[in-house]
Amino acid sequence: xxxxxxxxxxxxxALALGATACGSTTTDTAASSTTTAPSTTxxxxxSTTxxxxxxxxxxxxxxxxxxxxxxxxxxxxxxxGVGDNLGFTEEEGDCVDTVIYGYxxxxxxxxxxxxxxxxxxxxxxxxxxxxxxAVAIVDGIRSEAPQLTETQAxxxxxxxxxxDTESLAIFLGAFIYEGPGAEEIQAPFIEALDTACGLSx
Numbered sequence: 774x775x776x777x778x779x780x781x782x783x784x785x786x787a788l789a790l791g792a793t794a795c796g797s798t799t800t801d802t803a804a805s806s807t808t809t810a811p812s813t814t815x816x817x818x819x820s821t822t823x824x825x826x827x828x829x830x831x832x833x834x835x836x837x838x839x840x841x842x843x844x845x846x847x848x849x850x851x852x853x854g855v856g857d858n859l860g861f862t863e864e865e866g867d868c869v870d871t872v873i874y875g876y877x878x879x880x881x882x883x884x885x886x887x888x889x890x891x892x893x894x895x896x897x898x899x900x901x902x903x904x905x906x907a908v909a910i911v912d913g914i915r916s917e918a919p920q921l922t923e924t925q926a927x928x929x930x931x932x933x934x935x936x937d938t939e940s941l942a943i944f945l946g947a948f949i950y951e952g953p954g955a956e957e958i959q960a961p962f963i964e965a966l967d968t969a970c971g972l973s974x
Contacts (some may be wrong), residue, residue, distance in 0.1 A: 783795050788884030834872050834895035839897065843870040849877055849884065859909045861901055862954035869893075886952045894946030898938050906941070907933035921972075 825929065845853045847872060855861075855869050875883055876892045907930040914929065915921055937942065948959045967973050 779934060787930065801809045833893060833942070834876065834899055836868060836899045837875060840864060840868045840871050842867055843874045843875075844857075845870065848873050849889060851886070852877075852889060855899065857894060860905050865901045865905070869896040870894035885949050887954075890950035891942070891946035893949055894944070895942040897945050898942035902935070903934045903938075903941065906945075907931075924971050925972055929972075932966060932969050938941065 852873050855873075856866050862868070871891075873892060873896055877884060877889075882888075910933055911926050911930050915926060933941065933944075944962050947962060948954075950958065
C-alpha cells in the first residue's frame, strides 16, 4: 500500500505543483500594498464561485466568468506555476491562476495550507481538460514506477478522466496538501484506486 501512496503522490505532485505542494512550511511575506488588478482578458466562461460547505472542509470553485492573465507574483508562493510543463493550454493555466487569485483577494477567505490545496485542486479540476489531468498524473507515476502495467495505467487514466468535477477537485486537493492529517485524507483515494485498478497486485 505504501508504494501506491507514493505513486499517487508523485503523480498528483507532478500535475499540480511540480513537486511544490501547498503544505510547505515556508513563510510567505506580506504582499506589497500597491497591488494591481489582473489585466488581459483571454476568454469568457461560466461564473466563478468559491464557497465553503458548512458540512465539509472542501472549498468549491468553478470556472471564472472572465479569465485574466495574472502576474504570478500576486499569487501565494505555494500556488504559483500550477501546470507548468504539464500540457495545460495557456488558457487553462490562466484560468487556474484567475481562480486562485480571485479566491485569495477576498480577505474573509481562509488561506491556510489545507484550504489553498483545496482551492488549487478545485481550480485545476474546473479549468483543465480531465483527460489532460489524467495523462499528466499517470505520466508522473510512470516515470517513478516503470513496473506499472499498461492495464493499470489505462485504468488510472480512466478513473481520473471519468470522475465528476467535484470528486476530482477533492482528490487533487487531498494530494496537493502535505500538512498534518494528509495521510488520513489521502487513504480513501489510494484504497479506491487500488481496488479499481489492482495496483497492489
